Amino acid sequence: MLEVFIFATLNGLVTGFLLFMLASGLTLIFSMMGVLNFAHASFYMLGAYFAYSLSLYFGFWGGLIFAPLIVGVLGALVERYGLRKVHASGHVAELVFTFGLAFLIEEAIQFFWGRDTKNYQTPDLLDFPLFTLFGQEFSAYRGFMMAISIAIFIALYYVLTKSRVGIIIQAAITHPQTVSNLGHNVPLIFMGVFGMGTALAGLAGVIAGPVLTTFPGMAAVLGSIVFVIVVIGGLGSLAGAFIASLLIGLLQSYAIASDVGMPDLLNLLGISFDRSHPLNDLWTMNLPQIAPVLPYLLLVLVLIFRPTGLLGKREE
Amino acid sequence: MALLKKSSIWIAFLIALLGLPLVFDSILAISILNQMVIAIVFALSYNMLLGQGGMLSFGHAVYFGLGGFLSVHALILIEFETMVFSILWIPLIGGLFGLLAGIFIGSFSTHKAGTVFAMISLGIGELIAASSLIFSSFFGGEAGISGDRTFGPMFFGFDFAQNIEIYYVAAVWAFIATLFMYLFTQTPAGRMANAVRDNPERAEFIGYSSRKVRFISFCASGLFAGIAGGLFALNYEFITEENLNAATSGRVLLMAYIGGLGYFIGPIIGAVVLTLMNSLLSNYSELWMLYLGIMFLLTVMYLPRGFAGFIMMHQIAWIRGNMKLLIKPYIITAIPALLFTLCAIALIEMSHIEDEVFHYLGLELNPASPITWIVILAVAGGAFYAVKRSLVQLNDAWETANAIPKEEEA
Numbered sequence: 052m053l054e055v056f057i058f059a060t061l062n063g064l065v066t067g068f069l070l071f072m073l074a075s076g077l078t079l080i081f082s083m084m085g086v087l088n089f090a091h092a093s094f095y096m097l098g099a100y101f102a103y104s105l106s107l108y109f110g111f112w113g114g115l116i117f118a119p120l121i122v123g124v125l126g127a128l129v130e131r132y133g134l135r136k137v138h139a140s141g142h143v144a145e146l147v148f149t150f151g152l153a154f155l156i157e158e159a160i161q162f163f164w165g166r167d168t169k170n171y172q173t174p175d176l177l178d179f180p181l182f183t184l185f186g187q188e189f190s191a192y193r194g195f196m197m198a199i200s201i202a203i204f205i206a207l208y209y210v211l212t213k214s215r216v217g218i219i220i221q222a223a224i225t226h227p228q229t230v231s232n233l234g235h236n237v238p239l240i241f242m243g244v245f246g247m248g249t250a251l252a253g254l255a256g257v258i259a260g261p262v263l264t265t266f267p268g269m270a271a272v273l274g275s276i277v278f279v280i281v282v283i284g285g286l287g288s289l290a291g292a293f294i295a296s297l298l299i300g301l302l303q304s305y306a307i308a309s310d311v312g313m314p315d316l317l318n319l320l321g322i323s324f325d326r327s328h329p330l331n332d333l334w335t336m337n338l339p340q341i342a343p344v345l346p347y348l349l350l351v352l353v354l355i356f357r358p359t360g361l362l363g364k365r366e367e
Numbered sequence: 368m369a370l371l372k373k374s375s376i377w378i379a380f381l382i383a384l385l386g387l388p389l390v391f392d393s394i395l396a397i398s399i400l401n402q403m404v405i406a407i408v409f410a411l412s413y414n415m416l417l418g419q420g421g422m423l424s425f426g427h428a429v430y431f432g433l434g435g436f437l438s439v440h441a442l443i444l445i446e447f448e449t450m451v452f453s454i455l456w457i458p459l460i461g462g463l464f465g466l467l468a469g470i471f472i473g474s475f476s477t478h479k480a481g482t483v484f485a486m487i488s489l490g491i492g493e494l495i496a497a498s499s500l501i502f503s504s505f506f507g508g509e510a511g512i513s514g515d516r517t518f519g520p521m522f523f524g525f526d527f528a529q530n531i532e533i534y535y536v537a538a539v540w541a542f543i544a545t546l547f548m549y550l551f552t553q554t555p556a557g558r559m560a561n562a563v564r565d566n567p568e569r570a571e572f573i574g575y576s577s578r579k580v581r582f583i584s585f586c587a588s589g590l591f592a593g594i595a596g597g598l599f600a601l602n603y604e605f606i607t608e609e610n611l612n613a614a615t616s617g618r619v620l621l622m623a624y625i626g627g628l629g630y631f632i633g634p635i636i637g638a639v640v641l642t643l644m645n646s647l648l649s650n651y652s653e654l655w656m657l658y659l660g661i662m663f664l665l666t667v668m669y670l671p672r673g674f675a676g677f678i679m680m681h682q683i684a685w686i687r688g689n690m691k692l693l694i695k696p697y698i699i700t701a702i703p704a705l706l707f708t709l710c711a712i713a714l715i716e717m718s719h720i721e722d723e724v725f726h727y728l729g730l731e732l733n734p735a736s737p738i739t740w741i742v743i744l745a746v747a748g749g750a751f752y753a754v755k756r757s758l759v760q761l762n763d764a765w766e767t768a769n770a771i772p773k774e775e776e777a
Contacts, residue, residue, distance in 0.1 A: 087482065087485075133664070133668065136668050137667060137668055137671070140667075140671035142481075143417070143421075143423055144667060144671050146423060146485065147423075147620065147624055147667055148664065148667045148668070150617065150620065151621075151660060151663040151664045151667055152664060154617065154621075154656075154659075154660045154663065155657070155660035155661060155663070155664055158654075158656045158657040158659075158660045159657065159660075161657075162654060162657055162715075162719065271613075275489060275493050275613070278486065278489060279490065282486045286482065333502070336501060340501055341498075341501060343497050344493075344494055344497040344498055344501070347490045347491075347493040347494040347497065348494060350486065350487075350489075350490035351487060351490045351491060351494060354483060354486060354487045354490065355475050355476075355487075358478070358479060358483050
């Protein structure tokens with residue numbers, strides 16, 4: 052039992068930190084432009100595919116460095132030549148634009164790389180068990196994923212709160228006019244933040260690609276979950292996104308690892324139903340089965356009872 | 368007289384709906400027409416939310432799908448003679464279930480519009496799509512459920528085995544649904560939906576609860592989406608999880624947006640165009656989804672009001688009788704633009720196919736030779752330059768056509 056719990060926690064943390072890499076960029080972009088970027092997970096997928104192609108020539112480490120850069124530049128171009136143009140037509144148009152972009156990126160990836168799963172592998176250097184606990188191995192690559200994510204988290208925290216650039220960004224979020232009056236190029240800052248956010252998503256894709264498999268549906272798998280995190284954490288709140296990422300990562304990990312379900316609950320209550328009961332599916336449900344549903348359930352509950360999310364500011 | 372003028376459009380619409388299968392009577396055409404009328408009802412119901420009510424939904428397929436699932440269950444009930452009624456009423460059953468789902472979900476999701484609503488709709492959409500795989504006795508798991516529409520009582524000797532018979536059923540239902548959706552926009556509730564979309568605060572000040580107004584639109588939209596789902600069930604006789612997941616929700620958003628949100632006719636145009644693209648283009652190219660994506664992005668960027676908005680842009684020029692000024696510049700721009708599009712498609716297709724010869728517009732191109740590529744690239748470049756040059760002229764013509772005449776200014 053303890054062994055299951057520890058491994059579920061570790062895996063949950065790995066997923067949680069990975070999700071935060073996506074969610075941090077998304078929430079930063081949201082607080083700047085007021086637009087939820089539907090294509091954010093598509094940039095994550097692009098990261099994985101670029102890294103796969105680069106790794107064929109320069110090895111895994113080449114991909115790790117260059118793929119996020121390429122994705123970041125692409126993201127900045129999308130902001131400069133796409134989103135900025137659509138901005139004039141209002142928020143709905145912007146949301147719909149990113150929605151269409153997600154659709155297009157998925158199709159483009161199938162066009163360039165094909166529909167099949169890519170054989171994107173973990174590097175040989177990290178292909179050993181980091182430690183063995185209760186006879187179960189924890190791979191070094193997962194440790195590496197966690198290390199990168201935590202390093203990014205710390206770096207992001209320092210850049211945003213301590214550095215000059217970070218302070219200008221923070222000011223541009225709340226007072227774009229004033230920052231512009233002080234002589235800073237606010238549209239350039241927006242483009243930079245968009246590029247940085249997408250680069251982070253790309254980096255997440257690079258390190259997640261080998262573990263979560265690189266295939267054209269990988270954006271759809273994570274896309275809505277990242278949305279859920281950003282909304283649960285409170286739109287625009289980095290700290291909220293961090294808590295929500297870990298929460299969702301752990302929640303899903305525990306739900307998959309556990310083997311309790313409705314039958315146990317019913318036994319506890321001393322109720323039993325016939326197999327032919329019309330709601331038989333409900334009475335035989337178990338936690339691993341509903342694990343994929345849990346984030347959305349949480350989202351709907353949060354939105355109904357606390358629409359601002361965990362750490363969101365009060366709406367005007 | 369005014370009534371006659373107003374109803375003449377509707378009579379024309381009905382005649383078009385009923386007359387189309389006489390003109391296009393192949394099996395393929397009938398199946399496309401069936402998809403088209405279903406898509407029209409679905410897209411219009413979506414427009415009630417986003418276009419009329421300002422609620423961006425990412426989970427509208429839920430009502431379509433739930434209506435469809437209940438309709439297939441109704442078909443099964445008829446088949447086993449648990450209940451006996453004509454299958455003509457099936458779309459109504461779908462609609463009522465869509466309405467019920469709308470009442471339930473709308474009761475807590477319509478408090479706010481904007482991002483909160485969009486997120487709740489996304490969450491509910493994913494929630495129901497995911498649960499549909501868990502509750503397999505109702506939803507049939509991944510395989511879905513299927514029924515048979517021929518078991519109900521005959522209707523004047525028709526047993527609805529043929530697609531064409533179903534088309535007429537669907538067309539009549541689509542006509543009724545479209546008419547009622549239009550009439551809804553004319554009711555106070557429909558008018559208030561527009562007001563709440565544009566300025567909820569002001570609507571509240573006049574004494575309307577913006578939540579209630581949204582709720583009414585939401586329920587009505589669920590009803591009509593359910594009717595579309597019922598029509599889908601009648602047409603295909605089966606339904607799966609795919610019909611209520613995010614992909615279907617995305618498709619309806621695409622249809623409504625490409626067609627033009629602000630206009631009643633917009634989603635109809637979008638539904639027709641997208642269904643045609645879906646059925647015809649997919650025969651010619653496996654990359655049609657890529658083209659669809661590109662078209663969608665270009666529409667959002669350059670025609671934010673959709674196709675209908677583009678047509679309506681010419682209203683002033685039309686009233687002033689200045690359309691003739693625009694025809695020539697339009698043709699001058701359209702020819703190189705078309706050429707550029709064709710070249711771009713050729714390049715995309717050529718980089719995708721593995722055959723030695725690429726048959727394109729009666730030409731036999733050799734994708735392996737660099738000369739083909741250079742020629743097409745050169746033509747595309749030239750065409751692009753020509754479009755850019757001609758846009759200046761077009762812009763001037765546009766200004767003149769829409770200019771206020773001198774005497775009016777004075």
